[in-house]
Amino acid sequence: MIPKQQLLRFRVSPSRSAMRRAFGSTCARQQNEASAAPAETAPNSRWLSDIRNRLSTGISKRAEEPKVLAQLKHHMSYLDQHWLNLSAGREGYLIEPQWRGLDKHSIAWGDMDSMGMMSNSHPPCHVNNVKYNRFAESGRVNWMMNVAAHVAPEHRREFTELMSPRGIGLILASIRTDYKFVTVLHKLVTKPDDTSDRILMEAVAYSHKHKRPAARFFEDIAVYDYRAAAKAPLKPFMVKEMQVMYELQEQRRQQTEQKVQELLQSLEDLEV
Numbered sequence: 001m002i003p004k005q006q007l008l009r010f011r012v013s014p015s016r017s018a019m020r021r022a023f024g025s026t027c028a029r030q031q032n033e034a035s036a037a038p039a040e041t042a043p044n045s046r047w048l049s050d051i052r053n054r055l056s057t058g059i060s061k062r063a064e065e066p067k068v069l070a071q072l073k074h075h076m077s078y079l080d081q082h083w084l085n086l087s088a089g090r091e092g093y094l095i096e097p098q099w100r101g102l103d104k105h106s107i108a109w110g111d112m113d114s115m116g117m118m119s120n121s122h123p124p125c126h127v128n129n130v131k132y133n134r135f136a137e138s139g140r141v142n143w144m145m146n147v148a149a150h151v152a153p154e155h156r157r158e159f160t161e162l163m164s165p166r167g168i169g170l171i172l173a174s175i176r177t178d179y180k181f182v183t184v185l186h187k188l189v190t191k192p193d194d195t196s197d198r199i200l201m202e203a204v205a206y207s208h209k210h211k212r213p214a215a216r217f218f219e220d221i222a223v224y225d226y227r228a229a230a231k232a233p234l235k236p237f238m239v240k241e242m243q244v245m246y247e248l249q250e251q252r253r254q255q256t257e258q259k260v261q262e263l264l265q266s267l268e269d270l271e272v
Helices: 027-037 047-061 064-090 129-148 151-163 238-272
Strands: 168-179 182-188 198-208 212-225
Touching: 047 064, 047 238, 064 198, 064 238, 129 151, 129 168, 129 198, 129 212, 129 238, 151 168, 151 182, 182 212, 182 238
Parallel strands: none
Antiparallel strands: 168 212, 182 198, 198 212
16 A cells, blocks of 8 residues: 555545546536536646746846855756646645656657647657557556555555456546647546546646647546456455555645745745
């Protein structure tokens, strides 16, 4: 099981277990839950770039103030080193290597096309959009295997077989991809319970070159019993592991939000 020491002392409030995003007509039940939940204020999608721009402006304007300049440069260095932790963590993604579906995946020549070429002398410079869904598929399978590695030994085989047609397995019912510009991270959108026969997940592919999301994915995954040829709920031990994962995500989101607010407050103080 996922080590309990990774959990913080505070718990997720009941209202946070409501769904944050509905994925489509296949998820009517989750949409009803979402309508009853309080609306969340999403951060500006360019918040990280905005902070970087403000820091750059401050560095250029406060060159004659050594103490202020040193603090601004310190914040810029922190942002450059921890951009992935801040960007992904603020959304509740766990970014440690053991939770990454794809970790700094190398883009092969065959993954690219010629979109964006300025002339015939330039090499392909744009990842073919159809490749992103393959990245999401690979990332999700690896994410499940990463979770399985922390399951109690007596349940590990069954959890691993979720990725096979041997018994209780997972079938991707639908995926929506929002293309942006690759480390791939997955997270649970809703907290599973003993009745769950679907898993809703979000994923994001990050470009390390551009230091921002390259694509976002919204996945609706059906739980299927291949032996009975019918839908099935997750087994209790699977639910338990995924509930712990969900709580870890929520704690990461709150931790990172606090760090971001501290950074913003410090920046505002320096801009005065």
